Amino acid sequence: MAAESEQPSMPIISEMGQFGGWLTNHSDLIIQYCVNIIAAVLILFVGYLLSKAIANGTAKVLHKKNMDKAVVQFIHGLLRYALFAIVFVAALSRLGVQTASVVAVIGAAGLAIGLALQGSLSNFAAGILIVIFRPFKSGDYVQVSGVAGSVDSIQIFQTILTTPDNKMVVVPNSSVIGSPITNYSRHKTRRIDLVIGVSYSADLNKVKSLLLALCEADSRVLKDPGVVVGVQALADSSVNFVVRPWVNTSDYWDVYFDLLQSIKESLDKEGIDIPFPQMNVHLNKVES
Incomplete structure (x- = not known):
């Protein structure tokens, strides 16, 4: 009876032995993958902190140069997202993913997403035009797209206005560029x-x-x-x-x-x- 009770445990012991042998034979590969995963996580973490620090540092320098607050906020957001995208690609490369194929996939996906999100892309392009031509600056009292208020900030996709009764109004950048802009504060x-x-x-x-x-x-x-x-x-x-x-x-x-x-x-x-x-x-x- 004792011999019969020991027989069912033999396959389990055999499987554990095979798994242990597989771990022994592939220990170098497992260690390499673990190192790559840890390195990728560190790249994302450190890259996030660096991109944030660089964007904040750039914003401080622009503030010291007396650049308009709204323009500084736009550049800060754009720089931060662009740097983190580079960090993300670097982390994928550390994991062994071919970045050339990733860039190609991102490009194809970007084309598809761009066609689906034409409004968002037009808002982004309009934001760049607002920053370049500067029809208004932070603090100006303006009327755009039927809304009047003080300019709080110019973001990547929208412009934030504060009305005289302290309401926040979010106006898409494409609507700002595509409609007449009345700036009541431009002249002295x-x-x-x-x-x-x-x-x-x-x-x-x-x-x-x-x-x-x-x-x-x-x-x-x-x-x-x-x-x-x-x-x-x-x-x-x-x-x-x-x-x-x-x-x-x-x-x-x-x-x-x-x-x-x-x-x-x-x-x-x-x-x-x-x-x-x-x-x-x-x-x-x-x-x-």
């Missing part, structure tokens, strides 16, 4: 355009002198170019004056609001009416 000065309506009974010369004096009294209004005040239109219920002072771009909204308030208060003080829509209702008694 801007013109305020106001239309002020007064009644037909008002003394037009007096109104013109008053509007001109109010603009010139504000120290934020520029002397050159001068303020333009004139009759713009004889409307249905009012005589419309156009008021066009020039101010520094940073003072635009402050002067805009203050000037409107000053004009209203001064016209009221001088007894000059500002017409507003009115409706007269006449009730006629019908005798039965």
Whole structure:
């Protein structure tokens, strides 16, 4: 009985012996593969750190050169991804993969992916054009593709805007390039355009002198170019004056609001009416 119980373990012992022999015969190959895998992992890890460090270092140098923040962020992202792609190919090469065939496969796959992702590629190309031609820079207040806001960053595929009420808007770069761009911050000065309506009974010369004096009294209004005040239109219920002072771009909204308030208060003080829509209702008694 004891001999019979020992017989089933013999094949297992034999298989273990064969496996041990295979390990002994191929120990050099196994060690080489293990070394290659460890080396590939180290290449990926160290390469990731180096690509990150190089991209960050380049960004710091560009910042010191006073390059625009949005451009720096675009170059940082592009450089980091490109370097890591090189590191990935190097890791594959360490594993014994033929990099020439990998590049060919990547090229073929890139063509197929490019056809499938034409929009993303157009966004990438548009991002490069934005960086080269620089229609705006970080912090500029712009209107692009129907959206107005301050430029936060230019990324590889999209431009990030922050609206005046602190909303983040992501605009694809192709939409930025493919639509008119209005940059409100590019020039140092801007013109305020106001239309002020007064009644037909008002003394037009007096109104013109008053509007001109109010603009010139504000120290934020520029002397050159001068303020333009004139009759713009004889409307249905009012005589419309156009008021066009020039101010520094940073003072635009402050002067805009203050000037409107000053004009209203001064016209009221001088007894000059500002017409507003009115409706007269006449009730006629019908005798039965």
